[in-house]
Amino acid sequence: MARHDPLLPNAAIVARREYVDRVRSKLYRISTLVLMALAVGVALTPIALRYFDRARVDEIGVITADDDLAAATVATANGIMNIPPPGADPKEWTPPYAIGRLLDRELAVSDLAAGRLDAIIEVGRLADGTLQVTYRTNGPADGVKAQLAGFTALSVAILDWTSSLPPGSQLGTFRTPAFNTESLVGPVENGQAVDAVQVASRGFLGTVFIILMFITILIYGMWVATGVAAEKSSRVMELMISAASPRQLLVGKVIGIGGAGLTQYLAIALPVVLVLAFQDQIARAILGAGGAGLPTGGLTLGLLAAYGLFFLLGFALFALIYAAVGSFVSRPDDLQTLSLPLSLVAMAGYLCALVVLLGSAGTFARLTSLVPPLSPFSMLARLMVSTVQPWEVALSIGVLVATIGLVAAATIRIYATGVLLYGQRPGIRAFIAAAWRAH
Amino acid sequence: MSLEIDGVTKRYGATLALDGLSFSVPRGRIFGFLGANGAGKTTTMRICLGILRADAGQARWNGAATTDLPRRTFGYLPEERGLYPRMTVIDQLVYFARLYGEPADAARRNAHHWLDRFRIPDYADRRAEELSKGNQQKVQFIAAILHGPDVLLMDEPFTGLDPVNLSLLRDAFVELRDAGRTIVFSTHQMEAAEALCESLAIVDHGRLVAGGTLGELKRTSRARTVRLGVEGEILPTWLAGIDGVAAVRPAAGFTELELRPGTEPRDVLSAALARGALVNHFEVAEPSLEAIFIEHVGRPSDVEDPPPIDQEHAA
Numbered sequence: 001m002a003r004h005d006p007l008l009p010n011a012a013i014v015a016r017r018e019y020v021d022r023v024r025s026k027l028y029r030i031s032t033l034v035l036m037a038l039a040v041g042v043a044l045t046p047i048a049l050r051y052f053d054r055a056r057v058d059e060i061g062v063i064t065a066d067d068d069l070a071a072a073t074v075a076t077a078n079g080i081m082n083i084p085p086p087g088a089d090p091k092e093w094t095p096p097y098a099i100g101r102l103l104d105r106e107l108a109v110s111d112l113a114a115g116r117l118d119a120i121i122e123v124g125r126l127a128d129g130t131l132q133v134t135y136r137t138n139g140p141a142d143g144v145k146a147q148l149a150g151f152t153a154l155s156v157a158i159l160d161w162t163s164s165l166p167p168g169s170q171l172g173t174f175r176t177p178a179f180n181t182e183s184l185v186g187p188v189e190n191g192q193a194v195d196a197v198q199v200a201s202r203g204f205l206g207t208v209f210i211i212l213m214f215i216t217i218l219i220y221g222m223w224v225a226t227g228v229a230a231e232k233s234s235r236v237m238e239l240m241i242s243a244a245s246p247r248q249l250l251v252g253k254v255i256g257i258g259g260a261g262l263t264q265y266l267a268i269a270l271p272v273v274l275v276l277a278f279q280d281q282i283a284r285a286i287l288g289a290g291g292a293g294l295p296t297g298g299l300t301l302g303l304l305a306a307y308g309l310f311f312l313l314g315f316a317l318f319a320l321i322y323a324a325v326g327s328f329v330s331r332p333d334d335l336q337t338l339s340l341p342l343s344l345v346a347m348a349g350y351l352c353a354l355v356v357l358l359g360s361a362g363t364f365a366r367l368t369s370l371v372p373p374l375s376p377f378s379m380l381a382r383l384m385v386s387t388v389q390p391w392e393v394a395l396s397i398g399v400l401v402a403t404i405g406l407v408a409a410a411t412i413r414i415y416a417t418g419v420l421l422y423g424q425r426p427g428i429r430a431f432i433a434a435a436w437r438a439h
Numbered sequence: 440m441s442l443e444i445d446g447v448t449k450r451y452g453a454t455l456a457l458d459g460l461s462f463s464v465p466r467g468r469i470f471g472f473l474g475a476n477g478a479g480k481t482t483t484m485r486i487c488l489g490i491l492r493a494d495a496g497q498a499r500w501n502g503a504a505t506t507d508l509p510r511r512t513f514g515y516l517p518e519e520r521g522l523y524p525r526m527t528v529i530d531q532l533v534y535f536a537r538l539y540g541e542p543a544d545a546a547r548r549n550a551h552h553w554l555d556r557f558r559i560p561d562y563a564d565r566r567a568e569e570l571s572k573g574n575q576q577k578v579q580f581i582a583a584i585l586h587g588p589d590v591l592l593m594d595e596p597f598t599g600l601d602p603v604n605l606s607l608l609r610d611a612f613v614e615l616r617d618a619g620r621t622i623v624f625s626t627h628q629m630e631a632a633e634a635l636c637e638s639l640a641i642v643d644h645g646r647l648v649a650g651g652t653l654g655e656l657k658r659t660s661r662a663r664t665v666r667l668g669v670e671g672e673i674l675p676t677w678l679a680g681i682d683g684v685a686a687v688r689p690a691a692g693f694t695e696l697e698l699r700p701g702t703e704p705r706d707v708l709s710a711a712l713a714r715g716a717l718v719n720h721f722e723v724a725e726p727s728l729e730a731i732f733i734e735h736v737g738r739p740s741d742v743e744d745p746p747p748i749d750q751e752h753a754a
Contacts, residue, residue, distance in 0.1 A: 002506065002507060003489060003506055003507055003508065003509070003510070004509075005510075009537075010538055013534070013537050013538055014538075017526075017534055021523075021525070021526070025525075231521075231523075234521040234522070234523070234524060235517070235519035235520055235521025236521035236522055236523055237521070238515075238517035238518075238519045238521060239515070239517065239521065239522075239535060239579065239582060239583075240538075241490050242488045242490060242510065242513070242515040242517075243510060243535055243538040243539055244510070244538045420485075420490070420491070
């Protein structure tokens with residue numbers, strides 16, 4: 001008969017102490033408030049940028065010696081660059097660009113240099129008759145504006161080419177074509193492919209989620225490691241280890257500190273999620289009808305639940321290993337060195353997820369989304385931007401849970417040995433030996 | 440009804456920490472567990488508590504393996520002292536008692552009783568980091584006994600205590616013993632062990648080298664203690680240089696000399712007289728525990744054992 005050490009109530013008692021100890025600390029409260037404010041600020045940034053930009057009208061001058069070409073360029077640029085957003089009232093909507101012909105090139109260039117003009121579209125003709133369009137700005141060109149100028153150039157060229165049609169031919173006004181992208185492996189919502197705008201939006205959100213997961217797992221994992229190391233260095237571990245089993249202590253610590261981390265995470269994430277979920281409404285309220293269409297569409301409860309689940313499983317896996325690392329150091333200072341390999345493993349998961357977010361949908365994405373400890377990052381990324389079969393999700397979760405069980409068993413042994421080690425520099429051999437043999 | 444250490448062996452890699460150690464502690468007694476640093480005392484206590492597993496042999500309480508018994512059977516005051524620095528005294532006392540299965544209310548009441556008993560009732564709501572080392576030690580002692588353990592294992596409980604607190608702790612030992620608790624403690628303070636212990640075990644390099652009641656140890660000892668006074672000399676340090684003298688302790692009006700086994704008291708007297716000393720006091724006393732310790736271990740108890748410092752912790 002061996003000593004009966006059930007997990008409860010001791011794991012719960014330890015978890016409660018760990019949780020209360022952290023949540024009550026001033027540093028925790030202040031950092032939570034600061035992070036919450038920062039996160040909400042970041043979530044509102046797109047709206048804020050557009051708010052401060054709302055009254056701004058870019059002045060663009062068209063310079064060309066050819067009157068017909070000038071008229072065509074102004075009309076086409078207006079048609080392409082000044083498209084009202086869906087739902088906007090044309091009477092109240094202010095076009096973001098004021099485009100007109102300028103006759104004095106020297107004056108226009110000097111106005112551009114002085115900041116009185118935002119850009120110049122200069123249209124000329126080469127010796128072989130080819131149109132030459134230059135989009136000139138004072139400083140680096142804005143990517144979107146340059147792209148719109150490029151479309152304008154292409155459209156003017158088409159108009160110029162069609163002007164050579166036989167006399168009597170009739171052409172209607174040039175209309176910008178509807179443009180969509182589709183992917184065979186793109187995400188599906190309620191049996192329907194998610195549209196390209198939402199896919200792009202999910203890519204953005206996916207990046208945010210993966211970065212959040214990476215940072216929080218590292219931070220809260222280090223909390224666990226420093227918590228164990230501090231108990232050891234303050235020698236209170238000697239009392240603890242006689243009052244409770246390593247399993248009770250380890251599980252309690254991971255749950256308690258994880259709970260404190262999760263509380264902080266929820267305190268930060270909830271207002272952000274609310275801001276993101278109602279971003280269109282907030283944008284409309286502040287910016288009017290043209291404010292909709294910000295890059296956070298496609299956020300669903302299912303995706304949020306997936307994020308929560310993979311965050312918890314990922315945290316549990318990493319926190320257990322961090323606890324083992326913490327149990328092996330005699331001073332908290334040694335943690336930085338010893339936890340570096342673990343940070344690199346988390347970094348590998350983060351990079352895999354970024355590759356998936358950038359469009360990898362092949363064997364690499366499938367494999368990394370099933371193999372812990374990469375899977376929490378990679379599977380979440382796949383769920384954000386592509387179609388994942390339910391069995392794949394179930395398999396990924398199953399493998400992750402089984403791995404957590406195995407890691408927990410090894411970690412308890414390492415922890416039981418590690419907490420009694422003082423004055424030694426731990427190495428990988430010591431870890432493996434501790435995991436394999438009883439203390 | 441006793442705590443039995445039965446043929447316990449423990450090895451840390453190449454180092455043999457315990458080598459078939461055996462002794463027994465009668466129930467309801469105060470037991471001194473003596474040995475130099477690194478002799479195996481902490482390892483023995485950890486094996487009793489189930490923190491470490493013995494390679495061979497067994498620790499038993501009332502016939503049952505200690506590893507099978509509930510944790511609350513034992514109370515432990517480790518040599519390495521430590522509390523949660525930012526937690527209040529009362530909160531951590533209740534916390535430890537709850538881990539041992541005590542209800543929170545009872546633990547709180549009991550904690551206040553012991554804080555009163557140790558004259559630190561006002562420190563209940565203070566953080567541990569605000570307490571002096573001596574007071575922290577008293578709090579740790581309370582943490583070890585709050586759940587009412589049958590056996591109390593204490594590693595160097597008197598280290599760092601001033602005489603007043605030492606006396607309080609000794610009184611607590613006696614009170615607990617009278618309440619039927621079995622108390623085992625290690626110490627390098629031989630006077631404290633001699634004053635408190637009814638039975639003792641002396642270990643060296645993981646082996647029992649002497650054991651029994653204090654009377655038995657003194658009766659069977661070959662060590663001799665001589666009290667010698669010299670006219671006009673308060674601290675005759677030259678006594679330490681006499682052949683066969685193992686240790687010298689100044690006392691009121693005389694000097695106490697611990698003699699090595701085989702050294703006769705008259706040889707010391709002759710040596711002193713030969714040096715021309717005016718001897719005004721000469722007495723052959725019962726051997727002190729210090730003398731008995733030196734007789735069996737070969738050096739005073741506070742002298743380090745040859746193996747590495749962390750041998751008890753080495754994995």
